[in-house]
Amino acid sequence: MKKYSVFSLIKNAFNGHKNWDVAWRDPEPKKEYDAVIIGGGGHGLATAYYLAKNYGIKNVAILEKGWIGGGNIGRNTTILRSNYLHDANNLFYDHGMQMWKDLSQELNYNVMYSPRGILNLAHSDAQMNAYSRRGNSMRLNGIDASLIGREEVKKMIPFADFTENARFPIFGGLLQPIGGTARHDAVAWGYARAADDLGVDIIQHCEVNGFDIDDGKVSGVQTSRGNIKTKKVGLCVAGSTSILAEKLNMTLPIEAHVLQACVSEPVKPMLDGVVTFGAGHFYCSQSDKGEMVMGGDLDGYNSYAQRGNLPTIQHVLTEGVALFPNLSRLKVLRTWGGIMDMSMDGSPIIDRTHIDGVYLNCGWCYGGFKATPVSGLTFAHTIATNEPHKLSLPFKLDRFHTGHLLDEKGLGTKTWIS
Amino acid sequence: MKKALEQKLGLVDMLEIKCPYCGDRSQNEFSYGGDATVKRPELNSEVNDLEWDSFVYYRDNPRGKHLELWHHISGCRQWFKVHRNTATHEIIQTLEMQEDL
Numbered sequence: 341m342k343k344y345s346v347f348s349l350i351k352n353a354f355n356g357h358k359n360w361d362v363a364w365r366d367p368e369p370k371k372e373y374d375a376v377i378i379g380g381g382g383h384g385l386a387t388a389y390y391l392a393k394n395y396g397i398k399n400v401a402i403l404e405k406g407w408i409g410g411g412n413i414g415r416n417t418t419i420l421r422s423n424y425l426h427d428a429n430n431l432f433y434d435h436g437m438q439m440w441k442d443l444s445q446e447l448n449y450n451v452m453y454s455p456r457g458i459l460n461l462a463h464s465d466a467q468m469n470a471y472s473r474r475g476n477s478m479r480l481n482g483i484d485a486s487l488i489g490r491e492e493v494k495k496m497i498p499f500a501d502f503t504e505n506a507r508f509p510i511f512g513g514l515l516q517p518i519g520g521t522a523r524h525d526a527v528a529w530g531y532a533r534a535a536d537d538l539g540v541d542i543i544q545h546c547e548v549n550g551f552d553i554d555d556g557k558v559s560g561v562q563t564s565r566g567n568i569k570t571k572k573v574g575l576c577v578a579g580s581t582s583i584l585a586e587k588l589n590m591t592l593p594i595e596a597h598v599l600q601a602c603v604s605e606p607v608k609p610m611l612d613g614v615v616t617f618g619a620g621h622f623y624c625s626q627s628d629k630g631e632m633v634m635g636g637d638l639d640g641y642n643s644y645a646q647r648g649n650l651p652t653i654q655h656v657l658t659e660g661v662a663l664f665p666n667l668s669r670l671k672v673l674r675t676w677g678g679i680m681d682m683s684m685d686g687s688p689i690i691d692r693t694h695i696d697g698v699y700l701n702c703g704w705c706y707g708g709f710k711a712t713p714v715s716g717l718t719f720a721h722t723i724a725t726n727e728p729h730k731l732s733l734p735f736k737l738d739r740f741h742t743g744h745l746l747d748e749k750g751l752g753t754k755t756w757i758s
Numbered sequence: 759m760k761k762a763l764e765q766k767l768g769l770v771d772m773l774e775i776k777c778p779y780c781g782d783r784s785q786n787e788f789s790y791g792g793d794a795t796v797k798r799p800e801l802n803s804e805v806n807d808l809e810w811d812s813f814v815y816y817r818d819n820p821r822g823k824h825l826e827l828w829h830h831i832s833g834c835r836q837w838f839k840v841h842r843n844t845a846t847h848e849i850i851q852t853l854e855m856q857e858d859l
Contacts, residue, residue: 582819593815595793596844641790644821644845650771651786684815740815741807753814756790
């Protein structure tokens, strides 16, 4: 792999940028691999990268039904954060936050990591207390967080509704200064290029139709491009997990739901970091192009459609306008949807399965993007060593049997409400 | 005919759900109640942990036809069943609670 640098940029500028190398190969599938990762999204690409880099397993294939980065890694609102209440979540996601800091250098690909802060607004004394508790939990786990008052919030987002007419007056908020955004597509492409460079075969338009299992051990996968032998298979197919699990005779504590996001027309810089509305479910940041990137609730019914309906968009934008009245003057440029693996306790699953050599990475709800590096790292560890990584130990599947749930919001099993 | 085709192609702005009691109404009037095929273990019978886990947490989660519960919360407030395609959002049929497919 030729390194990207200012020198390679200048060199290629002289010949009109016509001689750049392809970022990754388009190989034919081999007959056999040491490990096969199903799903060429962020988590699958990151898993393959860390398998090759940290565990020396380089004879790896990524099988992707469509094209890499076409699923949730290309559909999220690019938010990075580790502002959780439970220790397990804080430690796991903050390890990820530390990985984001050096990711562009590590991958030699600019993922446009931008730690401009994430501010969760509170609209009542009770909510301030809850955020104080959450902030303390973060700080006990070594994560910087500060509880700020109304006046400080006003300095950060002066155009929010601070009038007496505000339906939900702003009392303050919880700020995680290291929170922010990254360029979602670049994360997929950066991991793909770096994994390819280490020898990983990225095989697109290759759908897995079944598994070869002998005596409770996996021996290969059946794909639309032929059978491939392997002793280790990792599933990174959030949004389609139940479909593949069914082929393994597994039922999972997961429902598929559609989550929509939208962007406004681009405007001049108005919002620095990420802001979340506390009186409903609305979050917002401004992209480098100037679009306001907005999201909120699930549509609220089981869906595999990668497409939602207008009522949810209207509902989310109503909340947005309650917070930022000036948003009402903007047009929505486009909306889109992605399929979330909504797990029954709101936390992901990284584990072995009842079949030797088949590993599961799923249930990310709508928090998967920020976890891309740490998910890849811990899942690669699980696949390589057949043991859970210490950070992902709390995310084992058997917690739904033992009762060690990680129910961050305490919402229970009505996954569509969260 | 046109409406059915549009719904099949996903060209509609919102779901139109036929409440068995009130007829066609917009999605805005309803709230969702989840998989209607989940069966609570029999009362007063011996229930092992796996059966209980399965009832509380585990779902078939099909891509395609799905029988589910909806609540006409801003209408007649009746619960009923909807047979709907999770891949296309097409609503195939609605049924009263005591009815089966």
